Amino acid sequence: MRIAKLVVVGVGLMGASCALALRSSAAVGEVVGVGRSRANLDRALARGAIDRGLTLDEDWTRELAGADVVLVAVPVAQYRSVFTALAPALDGRSIVIDAGSTKQDVVRVARETLGPCLPRFVPGHPITGSERSGADAADATLYVGRQVILTPLPETAPAALARAEEFWTACGARVSRLDAERHDRILAAVSHLPHLLAFLLVAELVSRSDGAEYLGNAGGGFRDFTRIAASSPEMWRDIALANRDALLVEIGAYRNALDALAMSIEHRDAKAVEAMIAKAADARRRWGASGIGAVDDAS
Amino acid sequence: MRIAKLVVVGVGLMGASCALALRSSAAVGEVVGVGRSRANLDRALARGAIDRGLTLDEDWTRELAGADVVLVAVPVAQYRSVFTALAPALDGRSIVIDAGSTKQDVVRVARETLGPCLPRFVPGHPITGSERSGADAADATLYVGRQVILTPLPETAPAALARAEEFWTACGARVSRLDAERHDRILAAVSHLPHLLAFLLVAELVSRSDGAEYLGNAGGGFRDFTRIAASSPEMWRDIALANRDALLVEIGAYRNALDALAMSIEHRDAKAVEAMIAKAADARRRWGASGIGAVDDAS
Structure with a gap:
């Protein structure tokens, strides 16, 4: 795949990593970055991810002329303003893709803002990331071997879908497809919930007056x-609210499981405790061996 | 420190790693392994962790003669039978140390079984491990830079405590001390609870008829x-039950935090959701930078 011109709106970890990946395989000509802060655009320039950068306050939509691909990689809460600005200026040759972690809300906003451009929008979610963010954290190999889930609409043009698949494949990713609702339900369970559970554990511990002693005795687990x-x-605030309904279902299911475990422990029901753990350990070992999670799971 | 004879009761990940660590720095002469299965003892022999191995069914207590250190590294549920067999045969020169993840229950069993040997028992908990187990998983560097928390009793002989500190230091660990009750409370929060939360997430997902599709879309997080x-x-069944009371307190606190978060999400309270996440992210970043967790946190 050869992209003459790529416009990346949101040059953070996800957007800048795409640009670096395509650069490294010479799959892209010109890359224009658009973002909120001049400082981050300057870092993206210094990293060689983009050729020039415009802030969202500048007249960035003129850069849409001649773009083959417009990648929207801003926080999902900003999609409405970005799409609204983008739609009237979109070049007839362009496809629009995104990297948002939730998809039903993105599809809803796209329907309300993209108008006749809607068939050229291909929503997607790369199952990769990092706890780090910004252009500084960008990595040309972020997508290598990782999955990108596309959630095309009934209106999506087959040619646009094919080009979006080519784009993500050129970044090194494996491409799959899901219905947007199914995507959000699954990701609530395997990504959004674990993030919130991890945030909660740390937040709860540091809320204690003696929280430092707790953290001082924590280890590798x-x-x-x-x-x-x-x-x-x-x-993650945006994701939690954007995928609110699916997440509340998952929190409820998890809470029920937690209550059942507490009962087993309270009643010293060794068999029930071990059965739950054994089920998890067996499944997690098989999942690790399957290589689905990532290339470095063997560590 | 030079140990002429070390007896390791329980030659799994923790016990065999100690032996390998001391071997690698030539800090130990003879190492005798005692364990449940002949197969695992044979693997420990093949790894060079032990010089000879006896199963718990054999007359292993005769090997206590001349031992400088007896390391008990069996699952905590087996301590009573091991201590009961060990106490009458313990050599006057020996100290007894252990590597159990819970300490109040270990101290209780020690008080009931060790009799006059009690002052020479120094309970300890190395904050290290792996999801792998057995002698095959042993690693001479498992303890390097990791913390070992000792929870001495009022009766513990100062000389025994000093030798236990030397032992763990010789394995590469940093040694700290805590009261056993405080240890169990802290570890319930920073280790036992997160383990159970992780088991629960996987067990809950694979209990679903379409669980495979969920796991198939899971990523690095x-x-x-x-x-x-x-x-x-x-x-982990043993730990959950051994530290039951502290764990139930922690599960309760966590459950309250989870309920509060669900309320915030339900009411679309973006500020509350972000405040919780920001508190956690800030604390986790500082903890990672502190190097407490481990040597490889920078990855």
Whole structure:
């Protein structure tokens, strides 16, 4: 795939990593970055991720002329203003793709703002990331071997979908498809809930007057369990609210499981406790061996 | 420190790693392994962790003669039978140390079984481990830079305490001290609870008829969050029940935090959601930078 011109709106970890990945395989010509802060655009320039950068306060939509691909990688709460500005200026040749972690809300906003451009929008969610954020954290290999879930609409043009698949494949990703509602339900369970559980554990501990002594005695299990608790508060606030309904269902299911476990422990029901743990350990070992999670699971 | 003879009762991950660590610095002469299964003893022999191995069914207590250190590293549920067999045969020169993850129950069993040997028992908990277990998983560097929390009794002989500190230091660990009750309370929060939360997430997902589709879309966050969910079911069942009271307190506190978060999400209270996440992210980043968790946190 050869992209003559790519416009990346939101040059953070996800957007800048795409640009670096395509650069490294010479799959892209010109890359224009658009973002909130001049400081981050300057870092993206210094990293070689973009050729020039415009802030959202500037007349950035003129850069849409001639773009093959417009990648929207801003926090989901900003999609409405970005799409609203983008739609009237979109070049007839462009496809629009995104990297948002929730999809039903993105599809809703797209329907309300993109108008006749809607068939050229291909929503997607790359299952990758880092607790770090910003252009500084960008990495040309962020997508390599990782999954990108596309959630096309009934209106999505087959040619746009094919080009979006090519784009993500050129970044090194494996592409799959899901219905947007199904995506949000599954991601609530395997990503959004674990993030919130990790945030909660740390927040609860540091709320204690003697929290420092707790953290001072934490080890490697705590470290891995809470790695994702260092993630961006703004982004995860948005995800929690954007995927509210699915997340409340998952929190409810999890809470029921937690209550059942507490009962087993309270009643010293060794068999029930061990059965739950054995079920999890067996499944987690098989999942780790499957290689679905990532390339470095063998560590 | 030079140990002429070390007896390791329980040659699993923790016990065999101690032996390998002391071997690698030539701090130990003879190492005798005692364990449940001949197969695991044979693997420990093959790894060079022990010089000879006896099963618990054999007359292993004769090997206590001349031992400088007896390391008990069996699951905590087996301490009573091990201590009962060990006490009458203990050599006057020996100290007894252990590597159990809970300490009040260990101290209780020690008081009931060790009799006049009690002052020479120094309870300890190394804050290290792996989701893998057995002699195959042993690693000479498992303790390097990690913390070992000793929970001495009022009766503990100062000389025994000093030798236990030397032992763990020789394995590469940093040694600290806590009261046993305080240890159990803190570890319930920073280790036992996160393990159970990780087990629960995986167990809940694989209980669903479409659980495979959920796990098939999980990524790096799920991988790290659930790494500890591959840990030994037997060991974690024992820990959950041994530290029952402290764990129920922690589950209750966590459940309250989860309920509060669900309320915030339900009411679309963006400020409250972000405040909780920001508190956690800030604390987790500072903890990661502190190096307390482990040497490889920078990854």
